[in-house]
């Protein structure tokens with residue numbers, strides 16, 4: 191029954207009940223963490239074979255170069271092909287680089303800030319430059335553009351992607367709006383997938399700024415865990431078809447396929463952007479770590495190898511996400527104090543409390559020994575105007591720890607919501 195419909199007497203009874211539960215949690219001296227969106231030890235072990243995929247006896251010649259030496263600025267051909275197949279695009283559109291897609295995003299932004307693009311004024315000279323941030327979203331995206339002096343403009347996120355009416359309106363007449371962050375598949379943190387219609391509307395945008403760019407971070411392109419993966423349309427070819435060939439930069443990496451921090455990352459974009467990026471990046475590096483690329487090629491062979499690996503990740507992640515849902519459904523479904531996204535892939539669930547403050551809730555859980563992502567982290571400047579969103583990240587913890595952490599979250603949410611209702 192909804193808490194808002196309970197009598198004062200029942201509210202008080204339930205409040206005492208939750209207070210008692212919290213006291214029990216407190217006595218357990220918990221030290222748990224559900225804030226880290228990274229693979230578990232068990233997932234990392236899936237890729238241990240990668241470490242043997244190049245050794246002193248391996249043939250290190252590839253594409254007519256010795257991977258042990260300098261060269262090959264945009265990566266090995268088969269690595270590019272694997273990324274192209276992951277993103278449903280052509281290998282001609284790919285730059286296969288180093289170990290982090292965030293670094294590539296940073297470098298792309300850097301280039302646009304310093305040099306500008308297609309003859310437009312460098313973004314660094316645009317005083318009131320703005321970047322659109324669908325919310326809730328990925329804190330590191332927001333922090334990167336904040337760091338580079340952009341004003342961050344929140345945009346509402348619907349269940350099928352960002353609110354396109356809002357985006358179209360915001361970019362229509364304002365030349366200082368230079369870009370938008372997107373995670374189109376299993377978005378961080380809502381886990382939603384952009385609909386075909388949303389992807390198409392992105393490709394048809396008519397921004398006032400000729401140098402407006404979509405930052406399409408497809409970090410979770412293969413990360414379905416329910417066995418029902420659905421491809422989203424290829425934004426690069428759609429943009430091209432709609433006369434916007436240079437409007438999109440797409441990013442991805444093997445961070446959550448092999449080893450975070452020791453994988454391979456890629457940029458996919460149209461030929462002009464790619465040429466421009468290579469012209470810029472050649473001042474920063476003579477070439478990427480080709481040995482690591484070769485390791486990935488030898489280990490996976492092709493996209494089928496990657497897909498087989500993702501099935502193994504899926505089996506591990508599915509159980510953990512189900513553990514979260516089992517508890518949320520049994521504890522909170524009927525209370526009317528919270529809702530959450532029902533995701534089929536990626537690394538996160540977006541949990542919204544409506545009965546109490548998210549900040550207070552995360553604080554109370556921390557006092558009880560369980561760390562969640564700080565409330566507000568999913569919003570520009572760390573400010574969630576409704577103080578309701580909390581990102582749940584179940585991948586790293588064990589199933590038992592997930593159960594305990596989410597049970598505590600539910601008890602604490604009930605306790606704070608009941609307290610608020612009783613104080614009304």
Ligand SMILES: Cc1ncc(COP(=O)(O)O)c(C=O)c1O
Pocket residue numbers: 227289290291292293328373378407409442443444445450451455
């Ligand atoms: C949406 C998104 N993009 C990028 C990253 C980091 O990617 P990389 O390790 O390739 O820098 C993450 C990590 O959580 C992420 O969630």
